[in-house]
Amino acid sequence: MIVFPNCKINLGLHILHRRADGFHDLETIFYPVQIKDALEVLAHGELHFNSSGITVPGNAADNLCLKAWHLLKKDFPDLPAVNIHLHKHIPIGAGLGGGSADAAFMLQLLNDKFRLELSATQLINYAAQLGSDCAFFIPNQPCFATGRGEVLQPLDLDLSGYSMLLVHPGIHVNTGWAFGQITPQQPELSLQESILQPVTSWKDLITNDFEAPVFSAHPILREIKEQLYEAGALYATMSGSGSAMVGIFGKNKIAGILWDASYRVFEII
Ligand SMILES: C[C@@](CO)(OP(=O)(O)O)[C@H](O)COP(=O)(O)OP(=O)(O)OC[C@H]1O[C@@H](n2ccc(N)nc2=O)[C@H](O)[C@@H]1O
Ligand SMILES: Nc1ncnc2c1ncn2[C@@H]1O[C@H](COP(=O)(O)OP(=O)(O)O)[C@@H](O)[C@H]1O
Numbered sequence: 001m002i003v004f005p006n007c008k009i010n011l012g013l014h015i016l017h018r019r020a021d022g023f024h025d026l027e028t029i030f031y032p033v034q035i036k037d038a039l040e041v042l043a044h045g046e047l048h049f050n051s052s053g054i055t056v057p058g059n060a061a062d063n064l065c066l067k068a069w070h071l072l073k074k075d076f077p078d079l080p081a082v083n084i085h086l087h088k089h090i091p092i093g094a095g096l097g098g099g100s101a102d103a104a105f106m107l108q109l110l111n112d113k114f115r116l117e118l119s120a121t122q123l124i125n126y127a128a129q130l131g132s133d134c135a136f137f138i139p140n141q142p143c144f145a146t147g148r149g150e151v152l153q154p155l156d157l158d159l160s161g162y163s164m165l166l167v168h169p170g171i172h173v174n175t176g177w178a179f180g181q182i183t184p185q186q187p188e189l190s191l192q193e194s195i196l197q198p199v200t201s202w203k204d205l206i207t208n209d210f211e212a213p214v215f216s217a218h219p220i221l222r223e224i225k226e227q228l229y230e231a232g233a234l235y236a237t238m239s240g241s242g243s244a245m246v247g248i249f250g251k252n253k254i255a256g257i258l259w260d261a262s263y264r265v266f267e268i269i
Contacts, residue, residue: 001113004036005101007090008136009166009239009246011195012206014187015179023132023148024179027187028240029155029195030136030143033166035266037089037102039065041109044083053088056099057172064103067130072110079114091264093172095210095240097137103130104137124150133240144192157195163249164268165228167259171218171243178241181213199248202235214242221245231255 011029018024037053049066056063065084073079084106090098104127111118118126120138127134128150135150136143142157187207194205215222221243228236228247232255235248247254252269259265 001042001109002038002040003105003109004038005090005098005105005137006036006140007033007096007098007101008133009033009237009244010095010208011202011237012191013208013210013240014191015182015184015209016186017184024182024184025147026149027144027146027191028149029157029191030133030145030149030152031157031159032140032142033096033164033268035090035096035166035268037098038087039102039105039109040085041106041113042083043080043113045081047081049084049086051086051088053086054090054092056086056088056092064099064130064134065106068103068106068126069110071126071129072107072116076114076116079110079116082110091168091170091244093174094168094244095173095238095242096244097131097133097240100127100131100134101137103127104134104140108138124152144195155195159199159248161251162199162234163251163254165231165233165247165249165254166239166266166268167224167228167245167247168264168266169220169224169243169245169260170262170264171221173214173218173242175241178210178214182209199234202248203229206235206237208238208240210241211238214238218243227257231257 013028016025124135132148142155143152224245233247
């Protein structure tokens with residue numbers, strides 16, 4: 001069985017306060033984006049994982065696909081061993097939640113392939129144990145998210161009438177480090193209300209708390225944001241803790257930019 005985990009962007013992100021468990025309560029809008037990995041699982045004699053495409057940092061044994069299998073195996077002792085192949089295409093450490101997407105798609109795939117009959121709510125509970133933004137990839141539709149990012153409220157938001165440019169300059173931002181740079185505070189404007197306003201007004205309404213510290217550490221990201229506006233973006237933002245930068249444009253209204261050859265640039269129409 002093969003599935004194609006997609007990534008997400010964050011439209012606005014506020015960090016509200018630090019919790020006793022070390023995590024932070026936040027509010028954000030998750031929006032699915034169709035840049036995808038490929039994840040294939042075959043029933044096999046013993047558990048095996050390999051990957052191709054972009055190199056995933058860390059040990060293969062720590063890959064979130066394997067963690068998803070082990071998590072279900074604890075509750076379903078008869079879950080068969082599987083042979084997993086991941087082709088990695090989604091930029092890593094980019095604020096696109098690619099690892100979380102792989103984990104959530106793995107849970108869903110195992111649920112379907114081995115008829116575990118887990119409900120969406122149960123899958124969300126498993127996903128939340130694997131990563132704070134992992135739960136989003138179960139409904140995988142635009143959501144207003146609170147809590148650690150796992151409390152999801154579907155949102156009627158459709159950007160298919162716009163074009164989107166996603167620019168990844170290859171900088172890997174560590175999520176834990178990024179949270180450590182923030183002094184949590186209550187936002188001045190309600191994100192839930194701002195997102196309902198026209199996209200043309202988002203520039204003045206919708207902010208990402210990670211931009212200030214991450215732009216300080218990597219000033220090139222501020223320049224990319226400015227370039228996106230110069231190219232005609234109606235709204236430009238960093239996704240999550242970065243470093244992917246997103247521009248939302250009128251349909252087919254992206255002015256040509258000569259990006260640095262080392263950047264990965266995705267045009268999503
Ligand atoms: C910041 C966000 C915004 O969507 O995404 P990315 O930019 O990483 O994609 C998410 O909150 C990231 O979620 P995820 O990448 O799953 O984070 P986790 O693995 O759960 O946590 C990584 C580390 O980030 C910190 N963390 C994460 C989530 C949260 N609500 N509070 C935190 O303080 C913790 O220090 C934790 O050890
Ligand atoms: N399948 C996977 N894909 C990407 N990263 C993974 C995966 N499994 C584990 N990881 C670990 O998760 C870290 C962050 O991954 P990623 O989801 O790309 O970050 P972000 O949440 O910033 O988009 C990586 O540095 C890597 O060590």
